[in-house]
Amino acid sequence: MTLAERAADLLRGVGVDPESLGGSGDVLACSSPIDGSELLTVRAHTDAEVAEAIAVAGEAFTQWRVTPAPVRGKLVKRLGELIGEHKEQLAGLVTIEVGKISSEALGEVQEMIDICDLAVGLSRQLFGRTMPSEREGHRLQEVWHPLGVVGVISAFNFPVAVWSWNAAIALVCGDTVVWKPSELAPLTALATSALLERAAADVGAPPGVGPLVLGGRDVGEALVDSPDIALLSATGSTRMGREVGPRVASRFGRVLLELGGNNAVVLAPSADLDLAVNSMVFAAAGTAGQRCTSLRRLIVHRSVADAATERLARAFASLPVGDPSEEGTLVGPLIRPAAAEAMQAALAEAVASGGEVLAGGEAVPVGAGGSYVRPALVRMPSQTPVVLRETFAPILYVVAYDDFDEALALHNAASQGLSAGIFTRDQAEAERFLAVADTGITNVNVGTSGAEIGGAFGGEKETGGGRESGSDAWRAYMRRSTNTINYSGSVQLAQGVHFG
Numbered sequence: 001m002t003l004a005e006r007a008a009d010l011l012r013g014v015g016v017d018p019e020s021l022g023g024s025g026d027v028l029a030c031s032s033p034i035d036g037s038e039l040l041t042v043r044a045h046t047d048a049e050v051a052e053a054i055a056v057a058g059e060a061f062t063q064w065r066v067t068p069a070p071v072r073g074k075l076v077k078r079l080g081e082l083i084g085e086h087k088e089q090l091a092g093l094v095t096i097e098v099g100k101i102s103s104e105a106l107g108e109v110q111e112m113i114d115i116c117d118l119a120v121g122l123s124r125q126l127f128g129r130t131m132p133s134e135r136e137g138h139r140l141q142e143v144w145h146p147l148g149v150v151g152v153i154s155a156f157n158f159p160v161a162v163w164s165w166n167a168a169i170a171l172v173c174g175d176t177v178v179w180k181p182s183e184l185a186p187l188t189a190l191a192t193s194a195l196l197e198r199a200a201a202d203v204g205a206p207p208g209v210g211p212l213v214l215g216g217r218d219v220g221e222a223l224v225d226s227p228d229i230a231l232l233s234a235t236g237s238t239r240m241g242r243e244v245g246p247r248v249a250s251r252f253g254r255v256l257l258e259l260g261g262n263n264a265v266v267l268a269p270s271a272d273l274d275l276a277v278n279s280m281v282f283a284a285a286g287t288a289g290q291r292c293t294s295l296r297r298l299i300v301h302r303s304v305a306d307a308a309t310e311r312l313a314r315a316f317a318s319l320p321v322g323d324p325s326e327e328g329t330l331v332g333p334l335i336r337p338a339a340a341e342a343m344q345a346a347l348a349e350a351v352a353s354g355g356e357v358l359a360g361g362e363a364v365p366v367g368a369g370g371s372y373v374r375p376a377l378v379r380m381p382s383q384t385p386v387v388l389r390e391t392f393a394p395i396l397y398v399v400a401y402d403d404f405d406e407a408l409a410l411h412n413a414a415s416q417g418l419s420a421g422i423f424t425r426d427q428a429e430a431e432r433f434l435a436v437a438d439t440g441i442t443n444v445n446v447g448t449s450g451a452e453i454g455g456a457f458g459g460e461k462e463t464g465g466g467r468e469s470g471s472d473a474w475r476a477y478m479r480r481s482t483n484t485i486n487y488s489g490s491v492q493l494a495q496g497v498h499f500g
C-alpha cells in the first residue's frame with residue numbers, strides 16, 4: 001500500500017472523503033517527508049472562501065458567546081472523546097504527513113485529549129475577582145467575557161496539538177476559531193477539523209464554531225489583516241512573528257506569538273550524567289530536532305565536558321534513523337530537503353568558526369525521496385553567531401563554562417527565550433538558574449522539550465511573549481470587564497472627589 005493510499009484510508013476512518021479535500025482554489029503540494037511521495041490532492045481556499053469562513057465564525061460567535069460556559073465545555077468534552085476514539089488514525093496521519101515516529105505522533109494526539117480535559121474543567125472555572133470598593137454601598141468586580149473570533153496559524157511540527165491548545169481553550173471561553181494549518185500538513189488538520197464539526201453537531205453547537213482554511217501566505221495574511229479576527233495566535237519563525245505582530249497591532253488586534261527558540265541545558269559538575277544524557281538525547285534528537293523546544297545548546301562545566309560529550313557522541317552515533325512508521329526508529333525525516341540544506345550550511349559555518357563535529361551531521365540513506373540526517377553534536381570554542389541562531393534541524397552545540405555566572409550569561413545570550421533546563425544536584429545552583437534564566441519554561445533535571453499542557457506554554461524575547469495551553473493562559477482569549485455596582489443610592493466619587 002502506498003502512503004497516499006494509507007492516508008486516504010486513515011481519512012476515511014475519520015469520516016473525511018479523500019476525493020474532495022479543502023476548498024476550490026489552487027492545488028496545494030501535499031507530500032510525505034518519509035519518501036517524498038505525493039499524497040492526496042488538496043485544494044486551498046480562495047479569498048472569497050476565507051472571507052466566508054471568517055464571516056461564518058463571526059455569526060457563530062453571536063450564538064456561542066451567550067451559551068453558558070459549562071455548556072460550551074460539553075463541545076470540548078465531545079471533541080476530546082472523538083479524538084480519543086480516532087487516536088490511532090490521527091497519529092497515523094501525523095506520521096505520514098510530518099514524519100513523526102509513532103510514539104511521538106500518538107503523544108501529539110494525546111496532547112489534544114489532555115487539553116480538552118483541561119478545558120472542560122476550565123469551563124466551570126473562568127473566575128473573575130471581587131475587590132473591596134473604597135466607596136460605601138459599592139461593589140467592584142471583574143468579569144471575563146468572550147472575545148470574538150480567534151485566528152490560529154499553526155506550524156508543521158505540531159500540526160494539530162498547538163491548534164488544540166488554542167481551540168479547546170478559546171471554545172470554552174466563548175470564542176470561535178478560524179484555523180489555518182501549515183500548508184505542509186493539511187491532512188491531519190482536515191481530519192481533526194472534521195471531528196470538531198462532528199462534535200459540534202453531536203452537542204448542538206453552531207456549525208461555524210471552528211472553520212478550517214487552507215492555503216499559503218495569502219490565507220495567513222487574510223487572518224492577520226481582518227478586523228474581524230479579535231485575537232491572532234501564530235506559531236512559527238521569529239521572522240514571521242516580526243511581520244505579523246506589528247500588522248495585527250496596527251489594527252489594534254491582539255496577538256499571541258509562539259516563535260523561535262534556541263533552548264539550552266546547563267550541565268553542572270554535580271549532575272547525574274546518565275539522567276542528563278538520556279534527557280538531552282530526547283530533547284535534541286526527538287522529532288528530528290524540529291520542535292520549537294528542541295535542545296540546541298549544551299553549556300557544560302569544563303570538568304565534565306569530556307565525559308558528557310563522549311556519552312552524547314556515542315548515543316548520537318547509535319540513534320536509529322529511518323522510516324518513522326517502522327518500529328524501533330527514533331529519528332524520522334526532516335520535513336523537506338531545504339531543512340537538510342540549512343543543517344549542512346549551519347554545520348559548515350560552525351566548522352569554519354572553529355567548531356568540531358563530534359558525531360553525526362551526515363545524511364542517512366533511507367530509500368529515495370526523504371531527507372534523513374544523523375543528529376549532530378558539535379563542540380564549539382564559544383557561542384559564535386551560528387550557535388545563537390536557530391537552525392530547525394537536529395544540531396546540538398556544546399560550549400564549556402568555568403564558573404556558574406558565566407554559564408548563566410551564556411544561557412541568556414540567546415535572543416530567544418523559550419525553554420531551558422539545568423542538570424545539577426546543587427539546590428542553590430538550581431534555584432539561581434530558575435530565577436535568572438530568561439525563558440518562559442525553565443526546568444531542573446528535565447530537558448527542554450516535552451512540556452505538559454497544565455502549565456502555560458511560551459517564551460520571552462524573540463519567542464514572542466505569548467502563553468498558550470494551561471494555567472491562566474485562557475485570559476488571553478477573553479475580554480476583562482471591570483464593573484462598579486452602586487447600591488448605596490447616593491453619588492460617591494472615587495478618590496474622594498466632590499463635584500457640585
Ligand code: UN1
Pocket residue numbers: 111157158162235290291292293448449450451452
Ligand atoms: C512546538 O514545538 O511548537 O513541549 C510545541 C513540547 C511540546 C510542544 C512543542 N509539548 O515539546
